[in-house]
Amino acid sequence: MAVPVISLDDVGQSFVSRDGQRLEALAGIALSVERHEFVAIIGPSGCGKSTILRQVAGLLRPTAGVVAVNGLQVSEPRDDIGLVFQRPTLLPWLRVLDNVTFPMKHKTGRVDDACRARARALLAKVGLADFESRRPDELSGGMQQRVAIARALLQDPDILLMDEPFSALDALTRDEMALELLRIMDETPKTVLFVTHSIPEALLLADRIVVMTARPGRVREVMDVPFARPRGLATMEDPQFNHLANEIRQQVFSRRVA
Amino acid sequence: MGARFADSVAPAATFVVIVLLWEGLCRVFAVPSFVLPRPSDIVIAAGAVEWSQWLGHLWATLQIVLIGYFLSIAISIPLAIVLTNSRLLSRTIVPMLVIVQSTPIVAIAPIIVVTLGAEMLPRVVITCLITFFPLVVSTTTGLRATPEELIELSRSLRAPRVREFMQIRLPYAVPYIFSALKVCVTLAVIGAVVAEFVAAQRGLGYLILYDTSLFKVPQAFAALVILVGVSLLLYRLVVWVERRFFPWALPRGVS
Ligand SMILES: Nc1ncnc2c1ncn2[C@@H]1O[C@H](COP(=O)(O)OP(=O)(O)O)[C@@H](O)[C@H]1O
Ligand SMILES: [Mg+2]
Numbered sequence: 001m002a003v004p005v006i007s008l009d010d011v012g013q014s015f016v017s018r019d020g021q022r023l024e025a026l027a028g029i030a031l032s033v034e035r036h037e038f039v040a041i042i043g044p045s046g047c048g049k050s051t052i053l054r055q056v057a058g059l060l061r062p063t064a065g066v067v068a069v070n071g072l073q074v075s076e077p078r079d080d081i082g083l084v085f086q087r088p089t090l091l092p093w094l095r096v097l098d099n100v101t102f103p104m105k106h107k108t109g110r111v112d113d114a115c116r117a118r119a120r121a122l123l124a125k126v127g128l129a130d131f132e133s134r135r136p137d138e139l140s141g142g143m144q145q146r147v148a149i150a151r152a153l154l155q156d157p158d159i160l161l162m163d164e165p166f167s168a169l170d171a172l173t174r175d176e177m178a179l180e181l182l183r184i185m186d187e188t189p190k191t192v193l194f195v196t197h198s199i200p201e202a203l204l205l206a207d208r209i210v211v212m213t214a215r216p217g218r219v220r221e222v223m224d225v226p227f228a229r230p231r232g233l234a235t236m237e238d239p240q241f242n243h244l245a246n247e248i249r250q251q252v253f254s255r256r257v258a
Numbered sequence: 259m260g261a262r263f264a265d266s267v268a269p270a271a272t273f274v275v276i277v278l279l280w281e282g283l284c285r286v287f288a289v290p291s292f293v294l295p296r297p298s299d300i301v302i303a304a305g306a307v308e309w310s311q312w313l314g315h316l317w318a319t320l321q322i323v324l325i326g327y328f329l330s331i332a333i334s335i336p337l338a339i340v341l342t343n344s345r346l347l348s349r350t351i352v353p354m355l356v357i358v359q360s361t362p363i364v365a366i367a368p369i370i371v372v373t374l375g376a377e378m379l380p381r382v383v384i385t386c387l388i389t390f391f392p393l394v395v396s397t398t399t400g401l402r403a404t405p406e407e408l409i410e411l412s413r414s415l416r417a418p419r420v421r422e423f424m425q426i427r428l429p430y431a432v433p434y435i436f437s438a439l440k441v442c443v444t445l446a447v448i449g450a451v452v453a454e455f456v457a458a459q460r461g462l463g464y465l466i467l468y469d470t471s472l473f474k475v476p477q478a479f480a481a482l483v484i485l486v487g488v489s490l491l492l493y494r495l496v497v498w499v500e501r502r503f504f505p506w507a508l509p510r511g512v513s
Contacts, residue, residue: 077415077416083410083414093504106415106425137506
């Protein structure tokens, strides 16, 4: 079997808070993600989902275990990974196009024509071809998040880490964005770690769903999602869809009893 | 349109009414002009002094205000960057800044003059002292207000720290910096006047001190009016620069 793109082996993370208290955020996390696999992480707030993403991005060094990307231990920040956050966090003083090319500008100090052309193509891909000269505050929340996705895809990273990217959006925009992400991932497959609070969203998007529990954050269950690709609205009408959603809901809530 | 019209006319109308009331009350109660001069006395006193004289005093004060203000900006913004960057320096320098800020500027001004001589330098230093603390505090707050996600993005790109500051933190701090710049430009006028009270042969502050010592109160008032005008004008100028060059930094709906 090929080397997994992302692998976490018995990973733990503890923090020391300001008053000297030790907080165990993650313990014994084992997870591997194959090339072009889409893995969703679901779990209560504070169970360490964002922490896992930061470890994979090399922004945080795990205090136990090994996090590896393409078989190599992650020891410093990686620039071959696309990051999408809950808030779009665009730069308000830059127009949309410059926001998309920002990673290049920030990394190398300059932006060439090829990069700009790529940014335009990505804006077209997320449906914002006509908005390249607008300022972020002229855009709706959903549109801003599309720009943030285009920004994450600028350097055509193989890995995409998305931390609750749609949870700040209204319900309709959310669904629309999920379908859009499906389409983009069909066109240009990526290895994705996707944190969400929405069970239907996870079922629609992911190949596998990791259910976590808190204090310390552990993997409770990993579920395969059986629906064939390409997926779309019809997937949600599959009778299995509700059944699986209920099953996951029980997993999420049973932690209270366990 | 009605609302906008009222917005611009209301302050002007209020101003005119106050001036007329002032004039009227002074006449009715026959207030002597060395106690409270009437607006008309002030205008006459202002006209009695030559234009070039006024300009000379104005320029002397303005010079101190501008040099002190810009010097203060040049010191405080880099200092804020240093403080944001280093916890250790922040811990050692900030308490000193607080001590400087807690010292009454009027009390320390004569000492500064004794130490630095009676030339322009002590006046500039006093103006700097009064303006730079709010600038440092605001800029530091702004530099720290940058969304954590953007700093993580910057780190994930392994960009040099300089770019983190130039391309993310500083632009994010612009609204904070401008709110301090607006306060500080009027503080700079106060600083310059205080400095002139202590040691100067020219300037509007000096003129007020000199005039009142001779009971030329209407002329002192004229100098005061000019000072207020300068303050307002400088404030408007800073507001204009912000709107003209940093429109994205304004809250929604203001432009
Ligand atoms: N830098 C840090 N210092 C101290 N505690 C942290 C830090 N980052 C995260 N934590 C703590 O670790 C736990 C997990 O955080 P996080 O990964 O953000 O959770 P989630 O994304 O699942 O809501 C939380 O209790 C949080 O307070
Ligand atoms: Mg989180």
